[in-house]
Each structure stands twice: as structure tokens, then as C-alpha cells.
Amino acid sequence: xxxxxxxxxxxxxxxxxxxxxxxxxxxxxxxxxxxxxxxxxxxxxxxxxxxxxxxxxxxxxxxxxxxxxxxxxxxxxxxxxxxxxxxxxxxxxxxxxxxxxxxxxxxxxxxxxxxxxxxxxxxxxxxxxxxxxxxxxxxxxxxxxxxxxxxxxxxxxxxxxxxxxxxxxxxxxxxxxxxxxxxxxxxxxxxxxxxxxxxxxxxxxxxxxxxxxxxxxxxxxxxxxxxxxxxxxxxxxxxxxxxxxxxxxxxxxxxxxxxxxxxxxxxxxxxxxxxxxxxxxxxxxxxxxxxx
Numbered sequence: 691x692x693x694x695x696x697x698x699x700x701x702x703x704x705x706x707x708x709x710x711x712x713x714x715x716x717x718x719x720x721x722x723x724x725x726x727x728x729x730x731x732x733x734x735x736x737x738x739x740x741x742x743x744x745x746x747x748x749x750x751x752x753x754x755x756x757x758x759x760x761x762x763x764x765x766x767x768x769x770x771x772x773x774x775x776x777x778x779x780x781x782x783x784x785x786x787x788x789x790x791x792x793x794x795x796x797x798x799x800x801x802x803x804x805x806x807x808x809x810x811x812x813x814x815x816x817x818x819x820x821x822x823x824x825x826x827x828x829x830x831x832x833x834x835x836x837x838x839x840x841x842x843x844x845x846x847x848x849x850x851x852x853x854x855x856x857x858x859x860x861x862x863x864x865x866x867x868x869x870x871x872x873x874x875x876x877x878x879x880x881x882x883x884x885x886x887x888x889x890x891x892x893x894x895x896x897x898x899x900x901x902x903x904x905x906x907x908x909x910x911x912x913x914x915x916x917x918x919x920x921x922x923x924x925x926x927x928x929x930x931x932x933x934x935x936x937x938x939x940x941x942x943x944x945x946x947x948x949x950x951x952x953x954x955x956x957x958x959x960x961x962x963x964x965x966x967x968x969x970x971x972x973x974x975x976x977x978x979x980x981x982x
Contacts, residue, residue, distance in 0.1 A: 750809035
């Protein structure tokens with residue numbers, strides 16, 4: 691596997707309901723201690739799942755890359771979009787809790803499901819992933835936060851890219867994803883909350899680099915509108931924020947909302963709409979950066 695690309699929800703990781711964590715060493719291992727509660731601040735979607743689904747689809751079906759999707763969100767929206775959702779089925783929970791690398795009975799290949807697209811497979815998620823978070827937190831073991839990275843070693847030659855849709859909280863599942871990743875794509879929309887959010891996410895990424903020094907973050911402006919406030923924010927993010935940003939912004943469009951309501955992959959739902967064109971340009975930027 692050449693790269694593992696992670697799409698993370700910036701606004702929720704930084705400001706959403708959830709626990710904060712402290713990273714600390716115990717013996718030879720690294721552990722996380724849950725130490726505080728943050729109040730919810732639900733400011734609406736930022737295109738996290740739409741972004742991960744569109745990138746996965748375009749890499750697989752348009753660029754003919756071998757793509758594995760990991761659904762790291764217990765809502766299972768990506769699993770539903772790729773027709774792999776089963777409320778009682780196996781998937782990410784078993785990968786993290788019952789893999790052979792931790793004494794379980796599942797190999798990674800046992801949990802991979804084909805999708806309706808020839809170049810894309812998926813390890814799905816369901817509501818049990820919320821229980822997985824708590825179980826991993828209580829383990830306090832050396833591999834507490836590196837289980838996913840270990841499990842992916844088994845299929846390192848089978849795929850070109852792994853696209854992960856993270857959940858709405860910085861929980862143990864998302865931390866496992868981040869510690870297996872090389873790139874976090876951070877969707878961010880106009881607003882003061884989002885400015886603070888991406889700074890907080892950067893701080894989290896900096897902490898996690900102690901275990902995964904390859905981890906980096908790249909911002910993606912989403913839901914951009916053609917007004918002065920939106921354009922000024924985009925310019926600030928690209929020139930003055932200090933963050934590495936995609937050149938291409940994702941414009942706001944009713945077509946993307948319609949695709950989401952129908953649980954359809956955006957570029958398959960409307961191949962040539964403006965938002966699909968934007969994501970196509972983002973994928974081209976991504977491939978140029980990762981493959982030269």
C-alpha cells in the first residue's frame with residue numbers, strides 16, 4: 691500500500707462533543723488517557739463523508755487505482771453509500787478488537803467486502819464501533835493505538851490507496867486511523883469556529899507524530915460560496931493561516947446535497963456538476979503530490 695489517506699472532520703474533532711485525551715508512556719508502549727469532556731457544538735456538516743467517498747470513487751473508478759475504504763464512523767454512512775452496511779455485520783470493530791495480531795480469529799482479508807465498483811473494496815462499520823472505542827480505551831495495552839496499523843500490514847501489497855472516513859469524535863478508533871495514516875485531509879468551511887478547529891486539529895496531529903512521524907495534515911476549503919466573506923476566508927487560509935492547503939476549493943452546490951440525501955457517490959450521481967469537477971481537481975493535486 692503506497693499511501694493511507696485520512697479524511698477527518700475538523701470542526702467536530704476540535705469543537706464537537708467528546709472527550710479530550712492525554713498521550714503518555716507506560717513501559718514500552720504508548721497509551722491514551724481520557725481526561726475531560728467537551729460540550730457539543732454542532733455547526734452543521736463540512737463535507738467530510740462526501741469528500742472521502744468522492745476521492746475514493748475517483749481514485750478507483752476514474753484513475754483505476756486499487757482502493758480500500760475504511761469506514762471509521764459508527765453511523766456507517768460510507769458503508770451505506772457503497773452498499774456494504776449491515777447493522778449486525780462484521781467490519782471495523784472486528785478488525786480492531788479481534789484481529790489475529792491481538793489474539794483474535796479474524797484476518798484483515800476476512801473483513802473486506804467488495805463494492806458495486808470494480809476497483810473499490812470496503813471494510814464497513816456499524817453502531818458497534820462505539821463500543822469498540824470504549825473497549826480499546828479500557829485495554830491500556832501497548833498496541834492500544836496501533837492495532838489498525840498492524841492489521842493493515844497484511845494487505846500492504848493488495849491496494850494502492852486506503853481512504854478512511856473518520857467519525858465525529860477524536861476517539862480511539864479515529865486515533866488508530868491517524869496513527870496508520872500518512873495524510874489527513876481536513877475539510878474546513880468559512881467561520882471563526884473552523885479557524886480554531888483546524889489549529890486544534892494541528893495540535894492533535896503534532897502530538898500523534900511522536901508515534902507516527904509521517905503524519906501530516908492538508909486543509910481543503912469546502913462549501914465555498916462566491917461572496918466576499920467566503921473568498922476572503924479562502925485567501926486567508928491559503929496565504930496567512932500557516933497551513934498546507936489544496937489549491938482547489940470545493941464549491942457549495944445543491945447537487946451534492948441531493949446526492950447525500952440519496953446515499954449516492956457524488957461523481958457517480960452527477961459526473962460533470964461543479965462539485966464533481968472540484969473533487970476531480972483535488973484528486974489530480976493529490977496524485978501529483980503523492981506520485982509525482
